[in-house]
Amino acid sequence: MEQVSYLRLQKVRFQRWEEFAKSILQVLPNPIYSTTLLTAVEYLHNISELLFLPQYFLPGKLFDTHPGQNISTELPNNMVSALIILDMNWLLQDIFGVFGNFALSPASGTNKERWHREELAAALNLTNGDVEGALDLLEAFQLVFKTQEGEYVVPGWLKKGGPERSGGCENMRGIGYRWKDCNRGMFSHFLVGRLQIQLICMFGTERCSFWKGGALVVTKAQLRIEVSEDRRNLYLIGGWRLKDAEGDCYHLLEKVGKEVEILLRNEHGQHYEKIHLCPTELRNLTVSSEVAALVGFVRSAGIIEELSGFSFQQILEAEKQNVPLCGKWSMQPWEVLFPQHDTRILSSLGMNCSSRWLEGSTLSTLCSLLDTRSPVELDWKRLGELLGKASNSTITEVEEEARNKGLSPTNLILIKYPVILYQLIQCLTQMDREDCVSAINNMMMQLKDKVENQ
Structure with a gap:
C-alpha cells in the first residue's frame, strides 16, 4: 500500500x-x-x-x-x-471522457483513417507531459493502434459506411457469426475495433481499409468484413476472380475467422454459432448494390436482411447422404466450401469421400500423371472409361474443352464422373497406376498425421 x-x-x-x-x-x-x-x-x-x-x-x-x-x-x-x-479520475475523465466525447462530436465525422500524434493530442486535449502515457494506455486498451509509419488508427472515430460492393470478383464465399441468444447478443463497436487492429497487425495498413463497423482486406483475393445493420451478425465475405486466387481467398477467410473466434470466446456468458454463407446470395447482394448505384438509388451500405447459411455439420450430413443442402437456395456442399483447400470433409469421410474433395496438391499430381499420354493408353481416357463408361464422343468433347480452355482433361473427367476415393483407387489399380494410388494414399496419411497433431 x-x-x-x-x-x-x-x-x-x-x-x-x-x-x-x-x-x-x-x-x-x-x-x-x-x-x-x-x-x-x-x-x-x-x-x-x-x-x-x-x-x-x-x-x-x-x-x-x-x-x-x-x-x-x-x-x-x-x-x-x-x-x-493508479489514477482513476485521470482514466475516466481525462482519457475515456474526452475520447468518448470526441467520437460524438462533428470533428470526428470526417472519413479519416489515420491520425498524426499531434492531431490525436489536440483532439484529446493532452498536455505535453500526458501525451506519451495517454496514447500508450489507449493502445493497450486497443482503442488506437500505432502503425509502422508512426501514424495512429482510431477505430472508434471512423465514419460509418464502407465502399460500394463491386462485381470485380466472379467467385464468392463467406462465413457468418451470430450469437445463439439472438434476443440480446450484439456485436459491439469495440469488438469490431479490436478486430480492425488485428487486421493491421496481420496484413499491414497498405492492404487494409476501414470504416465504422467494417473493413476490406485486399491481396490476390479480397475479404470484406462487416456487421449487419442490427448488429446481430458479423460477416466475412471473400471474393476472387482468377483461379489461382481461390486458395488465397480460403486462407484469408481462415486466418481472419480464427481471429474473430478468439475475440468471441472472450465474450463471457455468450455463445456464438458459425455458418458458411450461400454464394448465390452473396452474388445477389453484390448485384443489387451495383444496380442501386447505377440508377442512383440511395440505400444503406450495410446488410439489412440476415444472410442465410449452413453449419459445417449440415454440410457434412448433406455430403454423406449425397443430397443438396436444404434452404432458400439449392446448393451442393462443394459449392459452399473450398473443396481443394478445406480438408474437413475429406478428414471426416476418409475413403468414402467423393473425389470432388481431393486435396489441391494431390489433384494436381494426378492431373500431371494422367494428362500425359500413355504408350499403352493408361491415362485420363482410360480413367474416363472405367469411372463412367465414357464413349469416344465424350472423350473427344473433353479433349476439345481441355485444349480450348487450357484445362486438365483428368480434372474434367473427375468432375464429370465423381466417385468415392475407394472406387477411384480401384480404377487406378486396375490401370496399374501405382504412382497415382500412392499419391492418394500419401494424402490420406498426411491428413491423419495432421489430425493427430492438432
Missing part, C-alpha cells in the same frame, strides 16, 4: 504488470512470489485503491528482471499484458 501511494506521489498513473512488479520487488527486503503479489493487488482492487485489469489487451512492454533474480514476476497463465491503473 505504501508503494502504491509513493507511485501516486510520483504522478504515475498506470503501469503494466512487469513494470509494477519490478518497482515493488526493488524496495522489498525479501523477494516474494508473483502469486503473493497478485493476491495483494487483487485486494487493493477490491477495496478500490487501484484498478487491476488482467486480460483482453495487447501484449505489454516487457521489462528485464535483474540477473540472478529467482522470483518470477509473471502472472499465472502468462498474463503479462495486465494493467494496473
Whole structure:
C-alpha cells in the first residue's frame, strides 16, 4: 500500500504488470512470489485503491528482471499484458471522457483513417507531459493502434459506411457469426475495433481499409468484413476472380475467422454459432448494390436482411447422404466450401469421400500423371472409361474443352464422373497406376498425421 501511494506521489498513473512488479520487488527486503503479489493487488482492487485489469489487451512492454533474480514476476497463465491503473479520475475523465466525447462530436465525422500524434493530442486535449502515457494506455486498451509509419488508427472515430460492393470478383464465399441468444447478443463497436487492429497487425495498413463497423482486406483475393445493420451478425465475405486466387481467398477467410473466434470466446456468458454463407446470395447482394448505384438509388451500405447459411455439420450430413443442402437456395456442399483447400470433409469421410474433395496438391499430381499420354493408353481416357463408361464422343468433347480452355482433361473427367476415393483407387489399380494410388494414399496419411497433431 505504501508503494502504491509513493507511485501516486510520483504522478504515475498506470503501469503494466512487469513494470509494477519490478518497482515493488526493488524496495522489498525479501523477494516474494508473483502469486503473493497478485493476491495483494487483487485486494487493493477490491477495496478500490487501484484498478487491476488482467486480460483482453495487447501484449505489454516487457521489462528485464535483474540477473540472478529467482522470483518470477509473471502472472499465472502468462498474463503479462495486465494493467494496473493508479489514477482513476485521470482514466475516466481525462482519457475515456474526452475520447468518448470526441467520437460524438462533428470533428470526428470526417472519413479519416489515420491520425498524426499531434492531431490525436489536440483532439484529446493532452498536455505535453500526458501525451506519451495517454496514447500508450489507449493502445493497450486497443482503442488506437500505432502503425509502422508512426501514424495512429482510431477505430472508434471512423465514419460509418464502407465502399460500394463491386462485381470485380466472379467467385464468392463467406462465413457468418451470430450469437445463439439472438434476443440480446450484439456485436459491439469495440469488438469490431479490436478486430480492425488485428487486421493491421496481420496484413499491414497498405492492404487494409476501414470504416465504422467494417473493413476490406485486399491481396490476390479480397475479404470484406462487416456487421449487419442490427448488429446481430458479423460477416466475412471473400471474393476472387482468377483461379489461382481461390486458395488465397480460403486462407484469408481462415486466418481472419480464427481471429474473430478468439475475440468471441472472450465474450463471457455468450455463445456464438458459425455458418458458411450461400454464394448465390452473396452474388445477389453484390448485384443489387451495383444496380442501386447505377440508377442512383440511395440505400444503406450495410446488410439489412440476415444472410442465410449452413453449419459445417449440415454440410457434412448433406455430403454423406449425397443430397443438396436444404434452404432458400439449392446448393451442393462443394459449392459452399473450398473443396481443394478445406480438408474437413475429406478428414471426416476418409475413403468414402467423393473425389470432388481431393486435396489441391494431390489433384494436381494426378492431373500431371494422367494428362500425359500413355504408350499403352493408361491415362485420363482410360480413367474416363472405367469411372463412367465414357464413349469416344465424350472423350473427344473433353479433349476439345481441355485444349480450348487450357484445362486438365483428368480434372474434367473427375468432375464429370465423381466417385468415392475407394472406387477411384480401384480404377487406378486396375490401370496399374501405382504412382497415382500412392499419391492418394500419401494424402490420406498426411491428413491423419495432421489430425493427430492438432
